[in-house]
Amino acid sequence: MKRLLQLRVLFFGTFLATSLVAPALYAQKQLPGLTKPNPALTMPADTVPAIINHTVENGVVKFSSVLRPLRQIAGAPEPFYSYFWEFGDGQFSFEKEPQHSFPDDLKYDVRLFATNSYDDGKRPPTRPKPLKPGSSRPVLAANKSAEPAFFKSGGSIEMKTNCMPKPGDDMMLVLGYRNKPENGIANLNGTLAILFNDKEFTKDNFELAEARTYHNEKKTSLDKYGTVAALKLSRYDPFYAALNGPNSNETNHVVFDPEGTALIKEKMVAYRKTESWKFENLKAGEEKFVFLQFKTTPEMIKDTNAVVKLTGMFIPDNPLATTDLFTIELQIVASHDPNKMMLKNSRMNFRFTGKNKKLTYKVRFQNTGKGPAKKVDVGVAIAEILDKGSIEILDSKPKVILSKDAYANQSCLDTVSVADSMHFVFKNIYLPGMQQKGVNDADSTMGFIEYKIGFKAKPKKLPFKSGAAIVFDKNEPIYTNRATGRYKMGLSPGIIAGYGFPFKNGNTPFSGQKNITFGVSLAPYAPHRYYWQVELYASSFAEKEYLIKRTPGTERLVPIVVNGKQQEARLKYVDSTARTKVLTINIVPLQMRYNFNKYIGAGIGTLVSFNIDEQSTPGKQGLYELLSATGTGEQVTLKKTFDKVSKSFNDFQNTLFTDIQVGKVHVGPSIGFRYLYTFQGSDNRLITYLTWKF
Known part of the structure; x- marks a missing residue:
């Protein structure tokens, strides 16, 4: 009996455990949000899609959403979401919780695009939600909330x-x-x-x-x-219109x-x-x-x-x-972020930048608060190179008159110059808050100021920045991004004309020879810091006769003809010579330059040169000693030339150089002094040249 009772208790306990545990296991499979998730399957908060909820009342669908919690950026205003709903029937809404009447009871794909501002995460992903609104139609068409006018x-x-x-x-x-x-x-x-x-x-x-x-x-x-x-x-x-009378169509x-x-x-x-x-x-x-x-x-x-x-x-x-x-x-x-500063055409051509150049800035702002703002102060930090006195207001929202033309308490725009900044102050306005009750048009909570400003003088080719601080009524300032102006690199072609002279003579076609140089260069336009430059120029060397080889004569006796008479003479030596005229092409593939200021620049680089045309006339010259009857000797030099030899695209050489320029080194004429050292033959020379950059 006792044994039977134990079996009954065991059976009942097993049945109870099964009844309780099995549904729990099923709930874990069906409702993972109610249990502790598996870390390996945890979905990052930034990838959780927006959840779309809706209710239907009298044929009007009311939408709402569940989005991930916002994470405020340190020091930023309170974060918020802005909304864009696409209803799937060709209509849309920018409201947080819109209402919409569908034209029929077909299935529609509703999409929500939520944008997070002042939040350090990503935007919630968008997934279409199939929706069948039902067959009941609204009693009044006015049940659908009206979207603000689109074609403004x-x-x-x-x-x-x-x-x-x-x-x-x-x-x-x-x-x-x-x-x-x-x-x-x-x-x-x-x-x-x-x-x-x-x-x-x-x-x-x-x-x-x-x-x-x-x-x-x-x-x-x-x-x-x-x-x-x-x-x-x-x-x-038509010409014949008059025939039909004055009232013809x-x-x-x-x-x-x-x-x-x-x-x-x-x-x-x-x-x-x-x-x-x-x-x-x-x-x-x-x-x-x-x-x-x-x-x-x-x-x-x-x-x-x-x-x-x-x-x-x-x-x-x-x-x-x-x-x-x-x-x-x-x-x-x-x-x-809704508060932004923008510089239109921020990448400029420096060639056309000067005192008469005007820049267009636009500062956007939005009241994201729960109540209206009566005063908005847009303080803009003006870059040092810009002239505050040249500011010209182009447009604004709200559209108001200048304070100098306004009567007491009239909505107006005031400009206040303070040190290195300019304040654009909207006074006595009504700018609704985005979270304000009854405000459905996000555009009505936004404003902007757009203005032009010029340069004080021709600036340096360096980036410059401006930023804005926006104060709504007496709240803390909201700082915008920095609007940076930059210049396009641009290209500056140049011409080169030079004259070179040697430091020493030598047995090569170049050493000891003067030369003239003509060519072109290409560099960034008006660079302010380090920059690269390439060059291509031709050098023409003066004609030169140089010694190739001297062969000793070993004092042997040889017959020679002097003044039409054949005589015996002792050979001292024979020189092999060449008379050469050379035209070279010089390519500068690598050159780094630096302009210290507007008037002084320096550079270092390497060039590769080769002969594009070499005209050479070889010759031999011997020194002889004539023998006389008295035993005294008379020295005689005899020369012989051979046919001219032409060569091209030969004698490739590598040269290292450094130079300095004085003049208008950014754009315009300057004079340069370039020292060159050629590795082949250990030849060195100096070129003085004029260059003009355009």
Whole structure:
């Protein structure tokens, strides 16, 4: 009995353990988030994709998201996310938690692109979420939250991105196009195009990963030679119009638009990549959108001041609608921060840089707080080489008048010069906060100041930097990136004319011989520090007779002819000689130079030379002693020359040199003194030369 009881207890315990443990094991497989994860399978926080949640109420879908926690950068403002939703039906939203009404109950792929600002991590990856909204329709169309006006420039085409391009990141671009009501066209057909990878940069900045269209736009192609032409209307008044009377109708004719077509060609030539689509039946007042997902290449220029451009083209088939272009300028960034300073055309041609050269700066700012800002102080550190007195304000947002023209408490822009900085102060404004209740348009929380500034004088060819500190009301300043101006290397060709003379004589075609030199040089334009220079020049050496070999005569008696008479003489020696004229080519493949200032420079390098033309006349010269009857001797020299010998591309030599230049060593004329030492024959000489760099 006792044994039976033990068996029953054991069976019951086993059953209970199985009942409890098995579901737990199943839960571990199905719900890994509820258990301690395996370290080997732990997903890094930066790779956790955005989770999209939604609820449906009366046919209106309300969206929300779950994103990884933000990690604030030390010393930076509070981090935050900005949002871009693509609903999969051709509509979108930049709100945090948007509402949307779908046109039917089909399945749609909803995407969320979240951008982290002031955060030290990566952006959450985007994964499309299939969504079937259901068959119930909203009672009122107004249930759908209205997206702020997209076409703010008033044109037929506009573009907007979810962020600035960052090397290695994705970027979404919304390409919107419309049939403006004022066109008076019920149905419009045409071509839509996006141009990217401007040729200002040697490498491609973007790769178009995907283009998502939702309104039957069909892929087409545009070539750079302009097969697409712009059209316009022209009034054509025939000669016989007067016969029909003054009230006859004038006829409109479609003609070729050379200006519009030239503009299309000009834009297409400026970019390396083009994508285009044909659209049809665009209703009057209708707006449609194409979604372009770009991958910013890791090879994208890493200069965080560089500005890349993308251009959209709207080319209608109907001449009543005008051809329209929209260019968006995007600053390459190292992080997705809304407060930025940008120098347009930051890589300049130093040749055209001077006191009259104007630079264009733009400082962007955004109120990311929970309330409005009434005052924004944009303090800009001005580089020492720039002239604060030449500042000219080009544009601003909010658009306000200058304080000198404003009445009391009016919204205005004040400029205050302090030491080495300039403050642009927006006063009495209302700039909403991004986290403020009721604010759905992120653009309304942003502002900027754009201005021009000139140089004090011709600067040195060195990079220069400017930065900005932005203060909203009485908060702590927010510091932007540093906008750096740099110069393109540029090329400076030069001409060389020189005269060389030896330090000693010798038995070679060069030693002891004067020469003249003409040639060219190539170096970076107006270098300020160390730089490399290459040269190519020709040297013509004066004709010279030199001794090749002396052979002793051993005092033997030989017959010679002197004054027409044959006599016996004792041979002292015989010299083998050559009379030579040489033209050489000199190549300087390696030369490093340094300019100490505007007027003194020095260099060291090596050159390779060879004879391009050598004319040589060999000869022999003997010294004889005539024997007389008295036993005294008279010395006689006899010469004999042979046929001229021509050679070319021979006698290769290596030479080391160092020199110094005095004059306008950056650009212009200067005089130089160059010492050369040739390893073959241990020959050394000095060249004095004039050079002019352009």
